[in-house]
Amino acid sequence: MNQFDPLARPYRWLEYLVFQKSLEQCRFGLLPALAGCRRVLTIGEGDGRFVAELVRRYPEIEVDCLEGSQAMIARARARLPEQAAVTFHHADAVCWDYPVAEYDAVVTCFFLDCFRETTLADWVPRVQRALRPAGCWAVAEFCEGRSGWRRWRSQFWLGIMYAFFRRLTSLEAKRLPNWKRLLTETGGRVQEEGTIHGGLLEWSTWC
Secondary structure, X not given: OOOOHHHOOOHHHHHHHHHOOHHHHHHXXXXXXXXXXXXXXXXOOOOOHHHHHHHHHOOOOEEEXXXXXXXXXXXXXXXXXXXXXXXXXXXXXXXXXXXXXXXXXXXXXXXXXXXXXXXXHHXXXXXXXXXXXXXXXXXXXXXXXXXXXXXXXXXXXXXXXHHHHHHHOOOOOOOOOOHHHHHHHOOOOEEEEEEEHHHOEEEEEEO
């Protein structure tokens, strides 16, 4: 059984308890960048709130959802209208055989923080090759903050979250990886970005 399966049912309410709807707002902040996309890949989709809103706003879009938890996939499917062109792939995202130049956009919401930089360094280029020319990578993630009390607060909350998820799941990361450096080193450039929840959460699009 996937370690995230037991969290599928309570995950939404745990998220709301700690962050209210800030994580959801951060995810949805990526949606305008996906207008005009024909085919999108979401990685680590979770319980499906993002893809449900994506197909609600853009009914003609085709989406592949890559998710390692069958329980999360079941909850995600239940949120979708019958006519939605969404295909779920139950697989380990790190080991999945990514197609080349297949997608207009790739989306990762609170997924990159699960891995060590050494894992991401091998994985990021494979995901980038799945994008079509001029495709974008849309990211919603936690942020450590630049300095002062905001950085201290971010590190405090991140420390609690990593301790919690490492105890309950097979999460490999112990701290937030420098995923921005990895995307930049492999040719990515920020197009748009923003922060919410006092700078603890950030969204950005990379092309």
